[in-house]
Amino acid sequence: MIICQLTCIPSSTFSYRPSPRRLNSCMMVGNPYLAHLPPSQRGAVHSSSSSSSEKEPLSGFLPRKVKGEQVRKAMNHQLNPFTKQPHSAQYRRILETRHALPVFSQMDDFLELFSKNQIIVMVGETGAGKTTQIPQFVTYSDLPHTKGKLVACTQPRRVAAMSVAQRVADEMDVQLGKQVGYSVRFEDMTESGTTFLKYMTDGMLLREAMSDTELSRYSTIILDEAHERTLATDILMGLLKTLAKRRKDLKVIVMSATLDAVKFQSFLSLHDSAAGEKSSPAPLFKVPGRTHPVEVFYTQEPEPDYVEAAIRTVLMIHRAEDPGDILIFLTGEEEIEDVCRKIKTDADANLLNADPSSVGPLVCVPLYSSLPLQQQQRIFDAAPKPSQAGYPPGRKVVVSTNIAETSLTIDGIVYVVDPGFSKQTVYNPRIRVESSLVSPISKASAQQRAGRAGRTRPGKCFRLYTEKDFISELEEQTHPEILRSNLANAVLELSKLGIKDLVRFDFLDAPAPETLMRALELLNYLAALNDEGELTALGGVMAEFPLDPQLAKMLIVSPDFKVSNEILTITAMLSIPNVWLRAPNQRAAADQAKAMLTVPEGDHLTLLNVFNNYSQNKDDRNWARNNFLSARALAEAENVRAQLLRTMEKYDVDVISLEDEGKRNIGIRQALTCGFFMQVAHKEGEKGSYLTVKDNQVVALHPSCGLDTQPEWVLFNEFVLTKRPYIRTVTEVKPEWLLEYAPVYFDLASFSGGETKRALQRVANRRRGTSNRGKEPRPKKKLKK
């Protein structure tokens, strides 16, 4: 029994207590939260007569010198200072609940710090209200609308940017998209000249920086959730540090949830230590969180099989613990579906059948990103009812990937089971391969998972590892993305941002030199950077596309082959998650449907065929489902395609097509070669094994590959390292094209010996005999759309 092996470590880090200084007994009101506030604030909420008589709610406000007292008065004014309309009843109701937020009682301190400093680091645990309140405080002090500027607040995820913007619009009593808006990919909910508080994804702000490196539209920029260390936030932090030195009028706030604040503080020190100035860290503003305490348990011994241990723990909780839902963290789809099945069987067999009067029913819900949205929604269903009146209530068990750690919040979770693993991307710059590996999580991640148990009431977290391992084996923080990924895209973006010397760019964590070198090398081969590492005209246009450099290159050169209309579709299809559905009980039918859409010359052509068929069958709502395709992914491909088309039009990349199918397919494969010549494999021997060019990795065609033969030369979109190394999404190419379209990369002098080199040599020799026949330009034809 696992319960005997657990050690109890009560956690005190999650509860919020107001500081004694702020407790004042003189005025009790109905709302118990108000007792936490200083009298000035409580007074402001309930007596509006003095301030309402003034006509102008913001009279006497000096930008960036505003005091808390003034803001509270304005918030309580009869008129909304930004719309000049009377505040609604809803506004007043929300305002009252805002007073309960820990951050609200620290408004005075925050505004003072904001007035005095250009850069602030802010730490607040979950539930402090920093994401909704701090940008509003900033707005009241900075008054961006009076100077035609904006306050921006970045988020790592679209949904967060959109939902927080809606909430803040409600809190400020304005219509979403007017004074308060958001900007995410495919959707700009702002109004030029009206919006002054904008929530946006970090990637979106980075894109804006590429066209305006001064970010001159913004008076204050807030980077929220900085502890997540997304690639975009990391790059922005480096940019803003430099920019703040040039733009003294720009204020920067970096907000983070965990205690890596010291790192941000010293990074964002404004003084120039190189100039001999004494460096002093950026000031820290700290807000306590407001979640419930979570008791943490560890196992006494390491668990040899975490999947089995997780199932055992869930059944133990179900038997022995009070009502409340359970959240288990596992690493992937297969594991999750497997565990769901096993829990269901065990629970039915051992618990319910044995004694339905002592143990309630149990329902198991899987959760991962590729699950159709409708099935994802099941995590919000209520727990099952007792099997009959008077019997114990049922319990819901959510079995989830990391998606429940940050992206999705499930209320009602009281128990968390944490085996301590997740799948993480690891980048190997030597062979330019990103792969997904099951790895131990970090302490920060473990804490985040535990916190998921304390959102609605005190909870418990069962860690399926020892406390000793937690302390000594787990890393403090998850390695930031910038240290784990292929940086080709980031390097192109930085070049576009005017960063010439990447090695000396001020990164919070500098990437491995080899990763940077690999990125520079790739961009140089693609002719996005010249031999001096400077951005070329082509590279400048490539950076404008929200695509990996290979895809951008292929798209931009595709008009030369008269197939840009098709390449546009293929690019969109390669930018979205897998479209093929293959439910375990319908594999045969799914494979059959796929075979109907397969083009034997290559998987890229199959993707094109899928999208074209989808477009032609738009009036049939069941088309995607009937063909075992993801309607969500196809709709996204349509969105991406439309966005790319707009960018093509903006930069005069013609959209053209060839009528003859045979010529068209050859043109498509040639254009593919121009982008992906570095991802080519050559067949070695007869057993269907391939060797990647230059990297010399032995790979096999992925079983999902639709080629009907095993061509000598193939180009692949993806190298996946699972049970074996596979290449996925594969199309046949001709070796002549490699020599013609990528002569630098396929310079035979740069090859070590081997069958690949000999094969290329034969082709080169053959070509030499015929190469004096020049290429004739073909007339351009514009597609009418």
Place this chain on the structure above:
DNA sequence: GAGCACTGC
């Protein structure tokens, strides 16, 4: 003969 941790532009 096998997947797809998760974001983002």
